[in-house]
Amino acid sequence: MTNPTSPTNEHDEARPAKRARTAASATTTSAIPAVAPAMPALPQRPPELDAATVAACFTEGLFNEDYVQHLANNYKASHPYLHCVMHPLVREDLLRAVRAEIMGQLHFTEKETDIYKVNQTGDLANIDGLPLAERAALGHLHKLRNAFYSEPFRNFVSAVTGCGPLSGSKQDMSINNYRQGCHLLNHDDVIGTRRVSYILYLPPPDEEWKVEYGGALELYPCVKKGTPATDPTVVLPPKYNQFIFFTVQPGYSFHSVQEVVVPNDRLSISGWFHVPQDGEDGYQPMDVVLGPDAAPASLAQLEEDAAADNDETSEYPYRPVSTDEDLTADLSDADRAYLAQFLHPQYLTPAAMTKMNDQFCDESSLQLRDFFKPEIASTLAPLLNQADARDRLANGDAKALAHGAGVRAGWAVQGSPVKQRFMVLTGDSAASTESPECAPLRAAADLLVSPAFARWLYHVTGIAARGTRHRVRRFRPGLDYTLAAYSSTSATLDVTVALTPSPRTAWEEGEIGGYECYVAPDESNDDPAVYRAAGGNENDEDGGALLTVPADWNVLSLVLRDQGVMRFVKYVSGLAPGSRWDIAMEVLPVPDEEDAEDAE
Structure with missing residues (x-):
């Protein structure tokens, strides 16, 4: 589990940003769509029981013709x-x-x-x-x-x-x-x-x-x-x-x-x-x-889903980044003034940005605690806690959970549940009174798609964006999750602001879910009836995960996800103290020269 990092507040000059290489996809694990592994046929068929012995195992009259017909009629209806x-x-x-x-x-x-x-x-x-x-x-x-x-x-x-x-x-x-x-x-x-x-x-x-x-x-x-x-x-x-x-x-x-x-x-x-x-x-x-x-085999299905998800006709398409501005330029005074409205000051100094870039290039991931400045965080926390209390999703009140919890102005359920289920913030103008958390969440999300943040992100990661997509998400206890999915087209930079206000200690061990997990698919397995558990090799202390990031409060997570690496947000238990909230953005990087040569 990665430990969030806070850089120093030194004020020396920043050097040009380096670019991280994506992590190798060495660990094998795969999504599993059924509980029991499929079983091979027996070498020889066991002795057949006689009809009387079989009938004696079941409730009386089970094989009666009228009863069978009754069940068949109910089945058809x-x-x-x-x-x-x-x-x-x-x-x-x-x-x-x-x-x-x-x-x-x-x-x-x-x-x-x-x-x-x-x-x-x-x-x-x-x-x-x-x-x-x-x-x-x-x-x-x-x-x-x-x-x-x-x-x-x-x-x-x-x-x-x-x-x-x-x-x-x-x-x-x-x-x-x-x-x-x-x-x-x-x-x-x-x-x-x-x-x-x-x-x-x-x-x-x-x-x-x-x-x-x-x-x-x-x-x-x-x-x-x-x-x-x-x-x-x-x-x-x-x-x-x-x-x-x-x-x-x-x-x-x-x-x-x-x-x-x-x-x-x-x-x-x-x-x-x-x-x-x-x-x-x-x-x-x-x-x-x-x-x-x-x-199709599990891996083939994931590839098909990823291709459809990345298509321009997808319900959640990438938006091309404007070419009107240089998103790799140094931060201007106007950029710093805008970012200072949201970010903690410790993340805006040249020395801090250099330190963050070094760590990101070494590890291909970075977690920044206290990302939003205190004034922003202190506004959001009570609103999110109030929303959970209002929807009876707080304090592990699992017995009160029901489908439809939290559905109101400003929020909609995102499916399909065979792939994912969570709530997303909508553009509903009526949400301000019924869902007061919507406006400040929307303002925070707007920050991530601003040119100023794109330039800050470039200096921290060395990655220039050619396309982005983002949404504000709420994972309700007892209901919501995403299943393993990945991009089949290129590497992706995941930019996620964790905004789960319930106690960090409740989430950090992963027992109640809500963590984001990065794993590599088992490309050697193309049989849809054979799967390996997400724990991977039982002797592997890391359990097969490349990276696991728990639900947290006011932490920015940056992860460079290689082509083929899968990720999922684990189902949030009904025993959780509240919802997992986040702002999740995906960035398609502009290929660097090495990437272009590899593609040739």
Whole structure:
């Protein structure tokens, strides 16, 4: 984690600014769009259970033709996309025995990436390979797993959903324990040969799981294919022995799991039924199965998203910098007078600018504490705290959180949630009375796009701008985040003013999220069904991150992001003391001579 730096206040003459080189992208990690790693097919199919044994595992009458038709009718009428909710599924005594084995015999590993935080077991397909004594200790779980992938139950799922035949040999099941702070953000489950997603809930069987505990499954409608709405329309809280399943629909089956905000175990068995594999009835070659709706590999998807994001038709385009002024000239008296209205005086001396340039060129990043002068900071802090209190987003009041919190004049929700969700400051003129924080935030943001600041930035970083884009952002607790994304076109200078007024100590360890993380993609992995956690190598003390910058108050962060380096703002926990606020600008550098030669 980088320590913010304050330069000295010496008044000697500044020398011409050097330009930093972008950091190498050596660490490998990748965004992860699903909780459980996809599981390879077993070497040989486990013994098939007879129909009577399978039926005895489930609630009485499950395979009754009338009941199956009833579920199929409900499935066809469901929204925002086709799904089935049923309760109960498993015979009570069997499920209690399964839960006891899970809690007593299995080891959970905490996993965290840009998209989730969860405690998870290994693949349950591996039970067959355990020594006899260990397999016997998981006898009830083993039996339930085999019942799930038995022919009668696969036929049941197929009949309800109309999805066609399902594989019995490719078993893809794991157990997830969502404890306090755990969550899974928006995704559509489209990876490889998955056909049906399912979740069997196992919270404490003798206690009611209350809605305010979180952990609900959220289903999102789509504005258009591939673009879910910012808010869900169906919210399904966990319930013991409740079973939810749906056909994986590319570009439509978007869902998420709310953060669990209490110290309880939200246990579930989840996984996927896959299309038939080679040698099974109904098998078709992969190109036929996947067709034009096949999900691209994770890295390819990120590249496509980046290309679209940088296009001139993007909703958030770069604006060319005016050529009417020399943005690499020395600061004029007028520049200094303008900047002095906002910046702390310690950052305007020639000696300070030289010192900052040295550090930035050495490290390709720089954090400047107390960036705005006290008069500006003292005006903003109470307004931002009041906004959080007004919207019931202060003091870790997670149980009061709701989609739509903070939506009022001056602010709008920015999606799509499959990539990001946060609030942005708008140009609404009615915001001055309803949202008094808007005007001073807008004035502070105007500073960043001024010619005077562009010249100051050049002398601090050695980077001249050819294009910029900026926005004021608010990341609400329990709701907002960005997922891993990067620029595929060129290096980018990230200029971010952190304006989170809640105590710094609450954010600095990263437990409640809100930090900005820079990571490098795993370019060696082009299989969309195989991912590595954002922690990277378990023996890597840095956890795979190139740089992590926590939410903070009145700190300017400058980071030169190389082409291909990804970044994200980690989901802000509902347990956070308030929103993460910032002013975020991206600068496209004018290529220097070395860059131009490399391009040739």
